[in-house]
Amino acid sequence: MRLEMGHIYIKDIQFADSSKIENxxxxxxxxxxxxxALEDEKIKNVVFDIAKPxxxxxxxxxxxxIEPRVKVSGRGGVFPGVLAKVDTVGSGxxxxxxxxxxxxxxxxxxxxxxxxxxxxxGADYTPFSKTLNLVMVxxxxxxxxxxxxxxxxxxxxFRVAAYxxxxxxxxxxxxxxxxxxxxxxxxxxxxPDLPRVAYVQMLQSQGLLHDTYVYGVDAKKILxxxxxxxxxMDGAIVSGNCVSACDKNPTYVHQNNPVVEDLFAQxxxxxxxxxxxxxxxxxxxxxxMRSSDWxxxxxxxxDLDGAIVSQEGFGNPDTDLIMNCKKIEAEGVKTVIITDEYxxxxxxxxxLADADEAADxxxxxxxxxxxxxxxxxxKVIGTLDYVNKIAGASEDTLRADGSLEVELQVITGATNxxxxxxxxxx
Amino acid sequence: MSGDIMIVTxxxxxxxxLQDKYNVVYYELPLNEILKVMRDMIxxxxxxxxxxxxxxxxxxxxxxxxxLMLKGPKTQGSAGEKGAGADSESVKLIESAxxxxxxxxxxxxxxxxxxxxxxxxxDLDLIKGAIASAYI
Amino acid sequence: xxxIKVVHYINQFFANIGGEEKADYPPELRKGEKVGPxxxxxxxxxxxxxxxxxxxxxxxxxxxxxxxxxxxxxEMVKELAPDVFVAGPAFNAGRYGVACATLAxxxxxxxxxxxxxxxxxxxxxxxxxKDKVIIVATKNSAAGMRDAVKKMAPLVLKLGxxxxxxxxxxxxxxxxxxxxxxxxxxxGSERAVEMLLKKLAxxxxxxxxxxxxxxxxxxxxxxxxxxxxxxxxxTSGGIVPKGNPDxxxxxxxxxYGEYDITGVMxxxxxxxxxxxxxxxxxxxxxxxxxxxxVDVMRDLEKEGxxxxxxxxxxxTTGNGTAVAxxxxxxxxxxxxxxxxxxxxxxxxxx
Numbered sequence: 055m056r057l058e059m060g061h062i063y064i065k066d067i068q069f070a071d072s073s074k075i076e077n078x079x080x081x082x083x084x085x086x087x088x089x090x091a092l093e094d095e096k097i098k099n100v101v102f103d104i105a106k107p108x109x110x111x112x113x114x115x116x117x118x119x120i121e122p123r124v125k126v127s128g129r130g131g132v133f134p135g136v137l138a139k140v141d142t143v144g145s146g147x148x149x150x151x152x153x154x155x156x157x158x159x160x161x162x163x164x165x166x167x168x169x170x171x172x173x174x175x176g177a178d179y180t181p182f183s184k185t186l187n188l189v190m191v192x193x194x195x196x197x198x199x200x201x202x203x204x205x206x207x208x209x210x211x212f213r214v215a216a217y218x219x220x221x222x223x224x225x226x227x228x229x230x231x232x233x234x235x236x237x238x239x240x241x242x243x244x245x246p247d248l249p250r251v252a253y254v255q256m257l258q259s260q261g262l263l264h265d266t267y268v269y270g271v272d273a274k275k276i277l278x279x280x281x282x283x284x285x286x287m288d289g290a291i292v293s294g295n296c297v298s299a300c301d302k303n304p305t306y307v308h309q310n311n312p313v314v315e316d317l318f319a320q321x322x323x324x325x326x327x328x329x330x331x332x333x334x335x336x337x338x339x340x341x342x343m344r345s346s347d348w349x350x351x352x353x354x355x356x357d358l359d360g361a362i363v364s365q366e367g368f369g370n371p372d373t374d375l376i377m378n379c380k381k382i383e384a385e386g387v388k389t390v391i392i393t394d395e396y397x398x399x400x401x402x403x404x405x406l407a408d409a410d411e412a413a414d415x416x417x418x419x420x421x422x423x424x425x426x427x428x429x430x431x432x433k434v435i436g437t438l439d440y441v442n443k444i445a446g447a448s449e450d451t452l453r454a455d456g457s458l459e460v461e462l463q464v465i466t467g468a469t470n471x472x473x474x475x476x477x478x479x480x
Numbered sequence: 481m482s483g484d485i486m487i488v489t490x491x492x493x494x495x496x497x498l499q500d501k502y503n504v505v506y507y508e509l510p511l512n513e514i515l516k517v518m519r520d521m522i523x524x525x526x527x528x529x530x531x532x533x534x535x536x537x538x539x540x541x542x543x544x545x546x547x548l549m550l551k552g553p554k555t556q557g558s559a560g561e562k563g564a565g566a567d568s569e570s571v572k573l574i575e576s577a578x579x580x581x582x583x584x585x586x587x588x589x590x591x592x593x594x595x596x597x598x599x600x601x602x603d604l605d606l607i608k609g610a611i612a613s614a615y616i
Numbered sequence: 617x618x619x620i621k622v623v624h625y626i627n628q629f630f631a632n633i634g635g636e637e638k639a640d641y642p643p644e645l646r647k648g649e650k651v652g653p654x655x656x657x658x659x660x661x662x663x664x665x666x667x668x669x670x671x672x673x674x675x676x677x678x679x680x681x682x683x684x685x686x687x688x689x690x691e692m693v694k695e696l697a698p699d700v701f702v703a704g705p706a707f708n709a710g711r712y713g714v715a716c717a718t719l720a721x722x723x724x725x726x727x728x729x730x731x732x733x734x735x736x737x738x739x740x741x742x743x744x745x746k747d748k749v750i751i752v753a754t755k756n757s758a759a760g761m762r763d764a765v766k767k768m769a770p771l772v773l774k775l776g777x778x779x780x781x782x783x784x785x786x787x788x789x790x791x792x793x794x795x796x797x798x799x800x801x802x803x804g805s806e807r808a809v810e811m812l813l814k815k816l817a818x819x820x821x822x823x824x825x826x827x828x829x830x831x832x833x834x835x836x837x838x839x840x841x842x843x844x845x846x847x848x849x850x851t852s853g854g855i856v857p858k859g860n861p862d863x864x865x866x867x868x869x870x871x872y873g874e875y876d877i878t879g880v881m882x883x884x885x886x887x888x889x890x891x892x893x894x895x896x897x898x899x900x901x902x903x904x905x906x907x908x909x910v911d912v913m914r915d916l917e918k919e920g921x922x923x924x925x926x927x928x929x930x931x932t933t934g935n936g937t938a939v940a941x942x943x944x945x946x947x948x949x950x951x952x953x954x955x956x957x958x959x960x961x962x963x964x965x966x
Contacts, residue, residue: 163602
């Protein structure tokens, strides 16, 4: 498959009477955008705001982060099986608005975390302090159940992102990148001497507020399968995950999956990027057995030499990660796994809930329990309800100067397990 | 098979909604204590069918946990091991869950009733997903 | 700001007292003096810290009289009440390394004073204590002194000021202690691709998170004829004849004991005790059979359940004992058991 990604760099976002993109500036009409969000009657109200890198702004609780895109040619549309009708994406031309994101925020459940600080020490940990953020804070109709509301906000975010992306349809990209994958046979012929490598992505799929969707299908119901990595780049996987802010993959991370990008960068040079394999992280132990068996089987059937396995979330997925690693290694396929750690505030506890000697090549996104001090911000987008709740948990957390002492785990994307960041631990 | 499967939980919502249809063992206990109940059941011969660290809501954030357990020795994969004692995989999982608990500060004290309800609902949804997988 | 007060520990060699022939030199406190490598440290500290005293002790003396030397040296440190305790660096000197690491860990744990040492990564002291105290990685000989001081001195200042210590890879100390976050040069996915390419090419690479090591031992098949088998008792619970004649350490044992129990039917309060420092000794001291069940074994011997009880038992303390030491003890013990025709062993721990 051949996908052309046209990058349009957004240098500023401003509210205006009508929405458009001009000279790298995104102008957003609040009314028009609100109308898009409120298409779903489950959402009572939506408030838009803009957060820019370097500002004294805190966004919380963050639900999802989405990069606006528009499909200009080729099969399928934006978020196939979710917004656009089901059709295989990953070929043709797609434009992406770079340097910005649509951020959905607002309380869905009472304990929800997810902090994006646009400046200060917290900004060093979240990748979304570097993007211009169009933030939408939604408010549900009374009496809505959390899962209905989660779905409503998820879809509203996608609609607004698609609405913003559509503004770019007639523009000329600032930069175009071409990503091309080969079929199995082509790959063998073209790169007979290069190691055959796949990316095994584990998708969060435990249940309510822990879900991921592949072409609209709930990932806990899939059997492990293969994708062209260009499908992932083109929006085939979206997030429905609200929990574990530091190591969940927002939709933005799926759209810009760094393992996909970095394997592509080496494709045809040092390795042959054969395909992406997706699998899940179910709660039921027999599902774990089946999914890891299948993942390893696919690796063997594809005659892989190596695989990079990434995880999503805390605890239960550690077991899937180790199962995948062990079984793939047992097929003679060399693995590197990417995870993060929960080593306790003092760093002295066991980092993972599972371990095996087969996992001899580990990349870590850092210790999510490590404490960080977040200074008071001038402005809060969303609500500090839960943050204050965290602060209230111990007398030391809310400090005299209004700063917060929190664990990294509350910061969106801080210890991402697809290797999105530079944070690590030793 | 369904007769041998039980739900062990400290989640009142799971107890309320599932007790009519399934065998629910409910204890009103804090998270680490219900995990110890599960551990004791494992040492008495029960098997875990779901992961005791289900959900990415951390220990200390959620006070609730439900698991599916199979009474007596597992029929799958451990034939002929009757009376061989506790299932080692289950022991490993429950012990790692117990030690994971110690890593997190308890933030759940003083949660609003609404928040507790949300947490109960999430735990219930996770176990319902597992029930669907178990076809019981 | 007042200068950070540092107490420095060195051995007889670095104090210019002598080599192996002077290794039995007992602990000596030199108040207000900086000796040997202390000069280099003082120069590196500049105006920020000063060495308020140097403690010198022979390596043999320390290792052979640890029970006495350790508290004695701790007392000296306590008297000077420094902000930071520095030991060594010990490079590849094994007994010096063990002394430095033992003392640094003890000062930190028992006196609450931050401590640091330095040594070569293969020094046995490193393996024993790298999870307990900061051990800066040095070269394997004293030729690496300049480099070692250059790495250790800034850490001493940080410890003295209570500043955050970065990850091992940034600061140059040995990994294996608490996990510490830091920012890498490249993002994780790029590091993953690079690591995979190295792994595929069979090149060496360093995992960012070493898996905890599980030393799995396959159980032996069951003993077929117990009634004709000689059974031995071995324990890491520290049971020793009253008075601990071989001075088995209460923790981080450097050796094990071997004691004859011919004719001993019961371990009593008057005859046996525990040397173990990792659990409440009251019940073991009251009746050592609770840890090393000689009484029950004698019953089984009488009843004919076992052939006989081996006439010796082996004992050490498992508390904080390095895995490498424990393995070495086990190898020796197993050899002796085999030579004496023992067919089964009951290992008791605590």
